Amino acid sequence: MIPIFARAAAAVATLAVFAVPAFAHVTLEVQQAKLGSTYKAVIRVPHGCGTEATTTLRIQIPEGFYNVKPMPHAGWTLETVTGPYAQSYDNHGTALTEGVKEIVWSGGNLPNEFYDEFVFRGTFATTLEPGQFYFPTIQECANGEEAWIDVTGAEDAEMPAPSLELLPADAAGH
Amino acid sequence: MSHNRILLTLTLLLALLVPAQAWAHAQLLSTDPADNVVLESAPETLHLHFNEPVTPLAISLIASDGVATELLAATTGGETVTVTLPAAGYQGTQVLSWRVVSTDGHPIGGSLVFSIGTVTGASAAAANDPAVAIALWAGKAVLFIALFAGIGAAAFSTLAPLPLTAEKTAIVLAIIGLPAVALTLWLQGLDALGLPLLSSDPRILSTGFATSYGMTAAAAGLGFLLALVALCLPRGRWASGLAWLALVVAALSLALSGHASAASPQWLTRPAVFLHIAGIIFWIGALLPLWLLLAERGAAATLALAQFSRFIPLAVAAILVSGVTLAAIQLGWPGPHWLAPYGLILLAKLCLLALLFALALWNRIGLTAPALAGDAVASRRLRRSIALEALLVVIILGLVAGWRFTPPPRALAAVEAAIPAEPIWVHIMDAKTMAMVSITPGQAGPVALDIWLTDVEGVPITPLEVSVTLSEPDLGIEPLKRAAREEDGAWLVEGLTIPVSGTWRLELDIRASRFELIKLEEMVAMP
Numbered sequence A: 001m002i003p004i005f006a007r008a009a010a011a012v013a014t015l016a017v018f019a020v021p022a023f024a025h026v027t028l029e030v031q032q033a034k035l036g037s038t039y040k041a042v043i044r045v046p047h048g049c050g051t052e053a054t055t056t057l058r059i060q061i062p063e064g065f066y067n068v069k070p071m072p073h074a075g076w077t078l079e080t081v082t083g084p085y086a087q088s089y090d091n092h093g094t095a096l097t098e099g100v101k102e103i104v105w106s107g108g109n110l111p112n113e114f115y116d117e118f119v120f121r122g123t124f125a126t127t128l129e130p131g132q133f134y135f136p137t138i139q140e141c142a143n144g145e146e147a148w149i150d151v152t153g154a155e156d157a158e159m160p161a162p163s164l165e166l167l168p169a170d171a172a173g174h
Numbered sequence B: 001m002s003h004n005r006i007l008l009t010l011t012l013l014l015a016l017l018v019p020a021q022a023w024a025h026a027q028l029l030s031t032d033p034a035d036n037v038v039l040e041s042a043p044e045t046l047h048l049h050f051n052e053p054v055t056p057l058a059i060s061l062i063a064s065d066g067v068a069t070e071l072l073a074a075t076t077g078g079e080t081v082t083v084t085l086p087a088a089g090y091q092g093t094q095v096l097s098w099r100v101v102s103t104d105g106h107p108i109g110g111s112l113v114f115s116i117g118t119v120t121g122a123s124a125a126a127a128n129d130p131a132v133a134i135a136l137w138a139g140k141a142v143l144f145i146a147l148f149a150g151i152g153a154a155a156f157s158t159l160a161p162l163p164l165t166a167e168k169t170a171i172v173l174a175i176i177g178l179p180a181v182a183l184t185l186w187l188q189g190l191d192a193l194g195l196p197l198l199s200s201d202p203r204i205l206s207t208g209f210a211t212s213y214g215m216t217a218a219a220a221g222l223g224f225l226l227a228l229v230a231l232c233l234p235r236g237r238w239a240s241g242l243a244w245l246a247l248v249v250a251a252l253s254l255a256l257s258g259h260a261s262a263a264s265p266q267w268l269t270r271p272a273v274f275l276h277i278a279g280i281i282f283w284i285g286a287l288l289p290l291w292l293l294l295a296e297r298g299a300a301a302t303l304a305l306a307q308f309s310r311f312i313p314l315a316v317a318a319i320l321v322s323g324v325t326l327a328a329i330q331l332g333w334p335g336p337h338w339l340a341p342y343g344l345i346l347l348a349k350l351c352l353l354a355l356l357f358a359l360a361l362w363n364r365i366g367l368t369a370p371a372l373a374g375d376a377v378a379s380r381r382l383r384r385s386i387a388l389e390a391l392l393v394v395i396i397l398g399l400v401a402g403w404r405f406t407p408p409p410r411a412l413a414a415v416e417a418a419i420p421a422e423p424i425w426v427h428i429m430d431a432k433t434m435a436m437v438s439i440t441p442g443q444a445g446p447v448a449l450d451i452w453l454t455d456v457e458g459v460p461i462t463p464l465e466v467s468v469t470l471s472e473p474d475l476g477i478e479p480l481k482r483a484a485r486e487e488d489g490a491w492l493v494e495g496l497t498i499p500v501s502g503t504w505r506l507e508l509d510i511r512a513s514r515f516e517l518i519k520l521e522e523m524v525a526m527p
Helices: A002-019 B002-020 B130-156 B164-193 B204-210 B213-232 B237-255 B266-296 B299-331 B341-373 B376-405 B409-418
Strands: A032-034 A038-045 A054-060 A065-070 A077-091 A094-106 A116-124 A131-134 A137-141 A144-148 A163-167 B028-032 B045-062 B068-070 B078-084 B092-102 B107-116 B424-429 B433-440 B445-455 B465-472 B477-483 B485-487 B490-498 B502-513 B516-526
Touching (some): A038 A054, A065 A094, B028 B107, B045 B107, B130 B213, B130 B237, B130 B266, B164 B213, B164 B266, B204 B213, B237 B266, B266 B299, B266 B376, B299 B341, B341 B376, B424 B516, B433 B516, B465 B490, B477 B490
Parallel strands (some): A032 A163, B107 B477
Antiparallel strands (some): A054 A094, A054 A137, A065 A116, A131 A163, A137 A144, B045 B078, B424 B433, B433 B445, B485 B490, B502 B516
């Protein structure tokens, strides 16, 4: 019975994820994570700026998401901006005091008609509060940009930052 | 197992079905007409160009008085959304409020502001072609001379037979009056439309007619026709009746428009203007016939002079009483405003009138009785005096025609009172940021926004970008978004038209840094 329940829950979750009418926006594929867990972030970029192709994608890594590693993307130059963390985080016994603050995939070409995904991973600190966690993201084109940086959480936000919901570490009985 | 399979299949199916939707999010690329333009006439259709096909959800046109017209039924979707406007005489600033949905089901909305003819709430249009003004002045001066001397002579002909030359002159003046009416109406139309002198816009005559001057021109034209018939008919009851009717219609025509008639209280100003003009027509109309008759020095001259001196005190009394009344209403108590162009013209006119009245008094008291008694010297002096009076009258009419171009102080004061120069101040803050916004002027119409941004301690901040979004949820006006420009530490938004008064939602999007967006919001009542 338990596997059936789990699968049913997965199906419902899948339905919930796909039912969110946010495909127009830059979004995260997986919309939930637990505090203290490692998370693979898949940023979905559905279009360019108006009619132009996206040539650069910048993602800000807020405090509390540490030990970040971006995945290279064929045809794009990958760079990171690193800096000190506000606090140190434990990585299997090693204290991390600095790391990636911003990921930049540049020099690419994602035409407006196409869709792509950009991937990075990291760990959510247990010191974070449960709730929405945002990754402010900017799509840059030849003549402009689309700044998905609205972190107000407003339902009618025009350009919301991609976000996920952080759940308490013991939410699903780890 | 079978349960699991079903669930798995279901999940897979869902996963396959949902992404089949398009992944894009429609964006408005351009509009036709462009935002904030002033069009000469209402367009038949409006176009919104998107980067992908969209379906209109709500389309309405909101006029400057806040009245909305639902236009969804007149709208076609696609990459270009075309809105067909109903054929109605739109004027002023309009807002096309739109909401559309693209294939992904994400609705987006916005507003397009444009104006037809004039921007509602904007100050008066720029100066017109000086050639039109000069032509209009000359046309009106000719019209006034024809009206006063021509129709006046026709009226005088009912009291005493006109000498042949005076009769011919009156007929010629009445005939000149008719094209002068048409010409001034044309020029009025040019002036109203702000067109140069040599324009051939089909709307000129109808526009001229639509102004308050239209009725004046029509009545003046009728007056000329009546006077013409009266002058051509043999002397008798019919001719007399028509001649007096011509005088009444002519006096009425000038009471129908112009600064003085437009002043309030209208129950006082319009009859005052009517009396004033009627008296002047009678007086001026008598001058040429008398001048000519006195040269002949016959029984006719004696009769005419006797009749004139009997009636002129009535006319002068009407002119004086109504003139003083009107001057008092237009200028109020003496003050610096008497030196405005309107006041200066009035002062010059009063000086010339004083001279005219002095001459008239001298005629009446010193010259009329001896002339009637047959004194040749008195007759000659009377003629000279009448010629001088006629000259003064022409100058006065020229001056009066110039009033057309000067607003009376009463109107200037009203214009000043109508502009609430006081801007509206809005203070918005959140936990980190404060914004001080001034909206100038503090009323619906074209406004400028100045935004000063500081942190909560009052230290100025320097964001990367600032944009302003205005919407009016009660009227269903979708957001109007404008980027602000930085100048000397303040962020300015110019060329923004708040199309109607109401309670507007003012949102500031402050791009504090590349990844940080601060949103501030406040409701603002715009009168």
